[in-house]
Amino acid sequence: MLTSQVGDKQLIITTETSVKRMVKIKDPEAIKRxxxxxxxxxxxxxxxxxxxxxxxxxxxxxxxxxxGLMSDAAAGQALMTDSDEEEQARGITIFTSVVLLNFEVDxxxxxxxxxxxxxxxxxxxxxxxxxxxxxxxxxxxxxxxGVMTQTETNIRLAVxxxxxxxxxxxNKVDRLINELKLPPAKVYERIDxxxxxxxxxxxxxxxxxLAKAWRQSFQESTVAIGSAKTGWAFTMxxxxxxxxxxxxxxxxxxxGDERWLRENLPLDDALLEMIVTHLPNPxxxxxxxxxxxxxxxxxSPEGKAxxxxxxxGPLLGMITKIFVDxxxxxxxLIGRIFSGTIRSGQSIRLVGMKQNVPIKRLGxxxxxxxxxxxEVPAGNLFSVFGFMCPSGESFVDADSDMAxxxxxxxxxxxxxxxxxxxxxxxxxxxxxxxxxxxxMADPTASFFHDKESGEYRLNGIDPLQIEILTKRIHEQVKxxxxxxxxxxxxxxxxxxxxxxxKSPNGHNRIRIFIEPLDEKTIELIxxxxxxxxxxxxxxxxxxxxxxxxxxxxxxKILDIHESSILVDAMSGVQKFERIWPYVQSSWREFIDQxxxxxxxxxxxxxxxxxxxxxxxPAHTGYNEVxxxxxxxxxxxxxxxxxxxxxxxxxxxxxxxxxxxGGVIKVLTGHRGQILNIEAEEDTVTIKGSLPTAETIGxxxxxxxxxxxxxxxxxxxxxxxxxxxNLQEERILEIxxxxxxxxxxxxxxxxxxxxxxxx
Numbered sequence: 001m002l003t004s005q006v007g008d009k010q011l012i013i014t015t016e017t018s019v020k021r022m023v024k025i026k027d028p029e030a031i032k033r034x035x036x037x038x039x040x041x042x043x044x045x046x047x048x049x050x051x052x053x054x055x056x057x058x059x060x061x062x063x064x065x066x067x068g069l070m071s072d073a074a075a076g077q078a079l080m081t082d083s084d085e086e087e088q089a090r091g092i093t094i095f096t097s098v099v100l101l102n103f104e105v106d107x108x109x110x111x112x113x114x115x116x117x118x119x120x121x122x123x124x125x126x127x128x129x130x131x132x133x134x135x136x137x138x139x140x141x142x143x144x145x146g147v148m149t150q151t152e153t154n155i156r157l158a159v160x161x162x163x164x165x166x167x168x169x170x171n172k173v174d175r176l177i178n179e180l181k182l183p184p185a186k187v188y189e190r191i192d193x194x195x196x197x198x199x200x201x202x203x204x205x206x207x208x209x210l211a212k213a214w215r216q217s218f219q220e221s222t223v224a225i226g227s228a229k230t231g232w233a234f235t236m237x238x239x240x241x242x243x244x245x246x247x248x249x250x251x252x253x254x255x256g257d258e259r260w261l262r263e264n265l266p267l268d269d270a271l272l273e274m275i276v277t278h279l280p281n282p283x284x285x286x287x288x289x290x291x292x293x294x295x296x297x298x299x300s301p302e303g304k305a306x307x308x309x310x311x312x313g314p315l316l317g318m319i320t321k322i323f324v325d326x327x328x329x330x331x332x333l334i335g336r337i338f339s340g341t342i343r344s345g346q347s348i349r350l351v352g353m354k355q356n357v358p359i360k361r362l363g364x365x366x367x368x369x370x371x372x373x374x375e376v377p378a379g380n381l382f383s384v385f386g387f388m389c390p391s392g393e394s395f396v397d398a399d400s401d402m403a404x405x406x407x408x409x410x411x412x413x414x415x416x417x418x419x420x421x422x423x424x425x426x427x428x429x430x431x432x433x434x435x436x437x438x439x440m441a442d443p444t445a446s447f448f449h450d451k452e453s454g455e456y457r458l459n460g461i462d463p464l465q466i467e468i469l470t471k472r473i474h475e476q477v478k479x480x481x482x483x484x485x486x487x488x489x490x491x492x493x494x495x496x497x498x499x500x501x502k503s504p505n506g507h508n509r510i511r512i513f514i515e516p517l518d519e520k521t522i523e524l525i526x527x528x529x530x531x532x533x534x535x536x537x538x539x540x541x542x543x544x545x546x547x548x549x550x551x552x553x554x555x556k557i558l559d560i561h562e563s564s565i566l567v568d569a570m571s572g573v574q575k576f577e578r579i580w581p582y583v584q585s586s587w588r589e590f591i592d593q594x595x596x597x598x599x600x601x602x603x604x605x606x607x608x609x610x611x612x613x614x615x616x617p618a619h620t621g622y623n624e625v626x627x628x629x630x631x632x633x634x635x636x637x638x639x640x641x642x643x644x645x646x647x648x649x650x651x652x653x654x655x656x657x658x659x660x661g662g663v664i665k666v667l668t669g670h671r672g673q674i675l676n677i678e679a680e681e682d683t684v685t686i687k688g689s690l691p692t693a694e695t696i697g698x699x700x701x702x703x704x705x706x707x708x709x710x711x712x713x714x715x716x717x718x719x720x721x722x723x724x725n726l727q728e729e730r731i732l733e734i735x736x737x738x739x740x741x742x743x744x745x746x747x748x749x750x751x752x753x754x755x756x757x758x
Contacts, residue, residue: 028371031100034111035364035373035380040283040309042108043379044275045336047115047130049158050140051150051713055171058228059140059267060116063101066268098130098321098334098365098381105272112275113364113381117154123465124411124715125444126321127154129391131162132408133320133336133381135289136279138271139166139198143190143225144175146680147197149652149713153411155198159214160205161409163289167223167274168216170194174227177253184250186681193680195223207288222278224270232261233270237277282379283309286338294338296403305339311377315340315348315397318405322391322441323383325368329476331437332385334365340397341377342384350387351394351404360386390440407528412716414446414459415647415692418466419482420473421455427477431456434476438469445469448592459487461716462692486693488734489602489645489719490594492516496640498609501632502755503624507614508579509755512632514640517605520547522563532560561588564604575613582625583608587633595634595745596642597734602719606633631750638747644731645719647692653702654685655710662705670694671723689717 034043048056097116102109115130131137137158141151158164170191176182182190195216203211216222218236225246226233232249239246242264252260290298290306294316297303305313321334342348344362349355363370365383376382394404422431435447435456445460460466463484470481498513524530524547530539540554556568558580566587570576587606594601614620651672655663657679663686664674672690690698699712722730728744736742 030102031111031364031371032373034102034109035100035376037111038311038377040281040379042110043113043281044110044136044279045113045134045282045285045379045381046136046138046275046279047117047127047134047158047164048138048140049117049127049131049154050171051142051145051148051154052118054140054142054145054148054151055228056140057116059138059169059171059271060097060099060114062228062231062266062268063112063114063271064099066101066103066272098323098383100364100366100371100381103272105276108276110272110276112272124150124153124157124461125391125442128157128161128408128410129320131158131164132293132318132392132405133334134158134162134164135282135285136275137164137166138169138275140169140171141194141198142175143170143173143187143194144179145654145711146190146194146685147201148654148711149650149715151198152201153715155201156205157409157411159202163207163210163285163292165210165214165278165280165285166198166202166216167278168195168198169224169226169233169271169274171226171228173225173249174230174253174258177250184247187250190680191218191225207292210288222274224274226265226267226270227261228267230258230262231267232258232265233267234265235270235273237273238265238270286379290338293406294403295406302339302402309379310339311341311379313339313378314400314402315342315395316402316404317342317382317395319389319391319393319395320408322388323365323368324438324441324472330385331388331441332365332370332383333387333389334381334383336381337376337378339378341375342382343375344373347398348395349398349400350389351396351402353389353393356398357387357389359384388437388440390443392443409527410444412444412461413647414444414461415487415716416462416466416484417457417459417487418470418484419455419457420470420479423478423480431473431477431479434473438472442469463696485737486647488597488599488647488722488730490596490599490637490642491602491645491719491721492604492637492640492642494641496636496638499632499635500610500755501628501635501750501753503619503628504753505619505624507619508624508628509610509612510583510608510628510632511610512606512608512629512636514604514606514633514636516640517563517565517603518547519603521549521565521605522603525560525563525565530560532557558608559584559587561591562600563602564591564606567605567607569607569609570611573611573613575615576611578617579611579613579620579625582620582622583629585622586626586629590630590633590637594642595637596644597731597745598738598740599644599734601637602645604637606636628753631753635747635750635754638745644722644727644734646722646730648717648720649690649692649695649714650717651688651690651712651714652685653688653710653712654683655702655706657682657684659706659709660684660686663702663710666698666701666705670698690714 048060050056099114101112101114115134117127117130139155141147159166176187176190199215202214206214221235221237224233224235286309287307294306302314316339317335317337319333319335323332323334344359347356347358350357363372363383370383392408396402422428439445439447448457458466458469466484473479495515496513498511500511502509530542536555540551543549543554544551557565558568559566591601653663667688670690671694672688674688676687678685702710702712732742
């Protein structure tokens with residue numbers, strides 16, 4: 001038995017076989033040396049990504065075993081990157097784990113900076129953030145389940161959104177042999193189908209100039225086939241090097257000799273071969289990645305430093321993950337340096353937050369521990385703590401005005417809500433602080449504070465995400481939590497009437513109308529291509545060139561909130577700046593809670609055409625301004641044919657052909673629609689859409705209809721109108737739940753504030 005110290009972990013390597021395959025056990029000094037090295041040829045920054053339960057974390061175990069972080073016996077069983085107790089209890093990955101590994105491959109030393117990402121839709125934000133910091137992606141697909149919804153999402157995010165070059169690992173091939181008893185020809189046919197589907201997705205989303213080069217091919221050894229559970233895999237190259245034919249897999253399973261496969265076709269050999277041969281180093285990757293994620297001048301000195309991953313250039317990096325220690329609750333910020341070098345003790349400028357912060361402790365992440373570093377140059381991941389900022393925040397040198405990175409793309413929107421309130425009413429302020437920090441760690445969730453009730457409404461992608469968040473919050477502040485509810489949207493069909501409203505004292509007036517916002521502008525807002533922090537001229541140019549706005553109108557935007565815009569079309573109005581804070585507050589509250597059912601408003605353009613403000617500030621208080629503003633907004637909205645919209649999921653159900661009828665009956669019985677049915681031998685894949693409100697318990701119904709033989713996956717696809725025959729019923733249900741009058745909304749609540757010339 002051998003023992004070795006890596007960081008503060010004692011490792012035990014037990015078998016003779018493991019010693020032979022353990023090329024070399026590295027110590028912390030080796031990691032530090034490789035981080036500081038300018039030998040970029042031997043660095044890789046990658047993510048492992050897949051649909052839930054397709055085997056990412058089990059696969060990661062073998063890479064960590066190879067690097068000396070666990071014993072041979074534990075590999076595939078320890079699930080080392082699932083370090084959180086909640087992950088261990090549920091048997092799923094919830095948080096991305098970051099680990100730095102060094103290997104020797106064919107006599108050359110490599111540093112692999114690895115992110116093991118979640119596969120559940122609830123935590124897809126973790127995937128997006130990990131991919132921003134990565135150059136390559138190992139895409140895993142279960143050989144039995146095939147390409148599922150989250151597989152498609154991950155390929156779109158990795159290859160399309162973040163320009164991460166992919167390689168493919170088709171896992172769980174043993175299931176085709178042991179469970180389905182398929183002969184070799186049928187197994188190869190299934191594998192070919194998976195490769196073909198993955199390539200079709202890559203072709204669709206990859207940068208056009210890279211799509212052909214990024215095509216997956218077993219012949220070119222960018223595809224590995226194997227079983228992480230057993231610990232074997234091979235590429236064409238590994239078979240050729242060892243003179244082994246692929247049919248040996250079937251022979252060894254028939255003989256019950258799986259150990260032979262693990263010893264002669266080790267999984268880590270095949271993966272590392274793909275990673276070091278086919279995935280790019282940071283210098284290679286940044287040449288095509290930077291123009292996609294940074295909109296500064298590529299020909300400037302800063303741009304050239306970024307393209308070259310220059311450690312001597314100006315500092316530019318991004319915080320891509322916030323790891324909150326489950327016990328101490330201390331946040332550690334993890335990110336990547338794309339240009340320059342970050343140093344312990346220096347100050348950096350957070351671009352979005354517009355503030356300077358000190359680097360109190362710097363290092364690199366090893367799952368839950370930090371290996372201290374004095375400095376970390378470009379082309380590396382890093383860890384730091386001593387300050388807090390949102391995930392996705394760019395940073396530069398303290399005295400720099402360099403532009404930050406483009407926002408990270410997320411696959412889903414918050415569509416499920418739970419109300420939370422402190423057990424002790426005196427903890428309201430503390431609760432707000434705790435919730436805001438967790439939202440910084442996961443910006444795919446959001447929260448709204450109802451000052452009247454003292455409740456926080458926590459919005460998330462689905463019930464599981466909210467459940468995990470509320471558990472974390474409860475550990476710091478004891479809270480009462482409501483049952484989860486679906487978050488709808490309110491939207492208008494046409495332009496509303498213009499309303500001229502007055503304040504309660506009659507001394508102030510405002511003229512307002514509302515209309516639907518065009519889809520292109522909504523897209524620009526969601527992708528944060530237009531933000532209020534921009535210079536009006538720059539923002540107007542984007543709106544003019546990309547969304548067809550009138551140039552003059554585009555320069556007079558007063559505010560952008562959620563997916564809506566407030567525009568100034570006033571002429572000659574005096575003292576508007578005095579009431580502007582109250583107008584802005586009123587319009588934002590209106591967008592957050594519309595008049596139909598107090599649900600968020602989606603995609604509107606509000607225009608203020610005129611206003612009259614009293615000379616005496618005593619007559620222009622908040623209540624006066626808010627009343628006239630809110631009245632005009634609500635009445636114009638109600639005159640514009642408003643409707644309630646519900647979140648819709650795209651669903652994939654793979655099921656045996658003889659259970660197809662029962663599965664379709666379940667889907668259509670929950671207002672689902674069938675979009676496509678694909679047949680593959682004895683199975684079918686049913687693709688459809690399903691209202692989020694109908695998903696509670698539906699997975700169990702699918703399993704019941706297929707005797708437990710179906711696989712169900714889903715992803716957010718957008719919002720659609722609630723069917724006309726259900727509109728009023730659903731609106732009244734929501735209003736009753738919120739304690740609103742149980743009647744359809746009308747203008748009667750506000751029309752007394754209409755200004756009438758006397």
